[in-house]
Amino acid sequence: MLRQASTIARNTFVEAVRQPVYLLLILVCGVGVFFTTWTAAFSMSYTDSAEVSRDDKLLFDVGLATVFVCAMLLAAFIATAVISREIENRTALTVISKPVSRPAIVLGKYAGVAGAILIAVATMLLFLLLGIRHGALTTAYDTADQPVQLLKFELWRPSRPRG
Numbered sequence: 001m002l003r004q005a006s007t008i009a010r011n012t013f014v015e016a017v018r019q020p021v022y023l024l025l026i027l028v029c030g031v032g033v034f035f036t037t038w039t040a041a042f043s044m045s046y047t048d049s050a051e052v053s054r055d056d057k058l059l060f061d062v063g064l065a066t067v068f069v070c071a072m073l074l075a076a077f078i079a080t081a082v083i084s085r086e087i088e089n090r091t092a093l094t095v096i097s098k099p100v101s102r103p104a105i106v107l108g109k110y111a112g113v114a115g116a117i118l119i120a121v122a123t124m125l126l127f128l129l130l131g132i133r134h135g136a137l138t139t140a141y142d143t144a145d146q147p148v149q150l151l152k153f154e155l156w157r158p159s160r161p162r163g
Helices: 002-017 020-039 055-088 091-097 102-134 146-156
Strands: none
Touching (some): 002 055, 002 102, 020 102, 091 102
């Protein structure tokens, strides 16, 4: 049963990652966190005794909310698309007619979708960590964090044709 469930999970994971909405929502989260570094300077210098305070606290909170909303939308889109594609292509009937138990199918689908969402959330949190390292830009004189700017430039730079 475990081997069958892992095969179904692997297939579900590949189907989930291949969906265009997967990459789109990860990029939307990255862009949202990127623009939050500019707009998080409106906390009016609220001070707190926590590890993250003032404008960076607002940046952290808004960034976590962005990750949460994008992950929630991603989970809804992936889960419904995986099930509807199974029914539409009639592969669910083919799998059920084989000697595969229904708990193995459900467990495999769940594990595949959960794995895809886990990788997406890890990527979104990487964007959030880059945004927190950069910090909120409160004045025009603030200097940008060079490692973050270099990494953003390398990630978003269009590829040039070779040769």
